[in-house]
Amino acid sequence: SQKIEQNSEALNIQEGKTATLTCNYTNYSPAYLQWYRQDPGRGPVFLLLIRENEKEKRKERLKVTFDTTLKQSLFHITASQPADSATYLCALLTGNQFYFGTGTSLTVIP
Amino acid sequence: DVKVTQSSRYLVKRTGEKVFLECVQDMDHENMFWYRQDPGLGLRLIYFSYDVKMKEKGDIPEGYSVSREKKERFSLILESASTNQTSMYLCASSLQGGGNQPQHFGDGTRLSIL
Numbered sequence: 001s002q003k004i005e006q007n008s009e010a011l012n013i014q015e016g017k018t019a020t021l022t023c024n025y026t027n028y029s030p031a032y033l034q035w036y037r038q039d040p041g042r043g044p045v046f047l048l049l050i051r052e053n054e055k056e057k058r059k060e061r062l063k064v065t066f067d068t069t070l071k072q073s074l075f076h077i078t079a080s081q082p083a084d085s086a087t088y089l090c091a092l093l094t095g096n097q098f099y100f101g102t103g104t105s106l107t108v109i110p
Numbered sequence: 111d112v113k114v115t116q117s118s119r120y121l122v123k124r125t126g127e128k129v130f131l132e133c134v135q136d137m138d139h140e141n142m143f144w145y146r147q148d149p150g151l152g153l154r155l156i157y158f159s160y161d162v163k164m165k166e167k168g169d170i171p172e173g174y175s176v177s178r179e180k181k182e183r184f185s186l187i188l189e190s191a192s193t194n195q196t197s198m199y200l201c202a203s204s205l206q207g208g209g210n211q212p213q214h215f216g217d218g219t220r221l222s223i224l
Binding site: 031032041042043044045051091096097098100101102103 | 114143145150151152153154155158160166168169200202210212213214215216217218
């Protein structure tokens with residue numbers, strides 16, 4: 001079955017720095033990969049989607065890369081702010097079913 | 111904005127009870143999903159539906175069933191609740207299509223089975 005791994009440990013960074021989160025997958029080559037943000041006690045909120053033929057996608061301070069050879073996506077938050085503190089999830093579609101990673105908890109320290 | 115509403119934020123039930131979790135979306139989305147989220151395991155798909163009266167099993171359907179009588183409503187049913195079904199349950203919807211469509215989530219129901 002599909003396996004998705006994200007940074008297993010929580011990530012703490014200083015305000016203003018760039019946060020980089022990793023999503024690795026096995027056993028499939030998805031056409032799309034999605035990133036979500038989840039705050040405590042809330043449902044995930046969609047952030048970005050990247051297609052397999054796109055190497056990079058940007059939205060404001062967010063940047064996603066997609067390396068289908070390495071089977072990896074990187075999610076970057078530049079000029080990080082305390083309000084960016086949350087858990088970030090990657091997700092991909094295999095066949096007709098979505099699989100999510102377990103998420104990486106990010107804390108931005110003022 | 112899409113709104114996905116789950117009927118309860120918190121629910122406490124007893125072992126053996128039949129439990130209904132309700133989800134309603136207001137954007138005429140074709141696809142609806144039920145997940146459970148557990149620490150260390152992430153979101154796992156229980157059931158999904160691509161159309162009214164249609165359902166497909168996800169990764170962990172055992173002990174659950176679903177109902178989709180109307181396009182906007184997707185119900186998750188625990189036939190005979192057990193303590194290992196204590197979890198956060200999340201409903202989501204999306205437009206017709208595959209991985210190029212974002213999923214819109216409700217805020218979840220935290221279900222405790224005693």
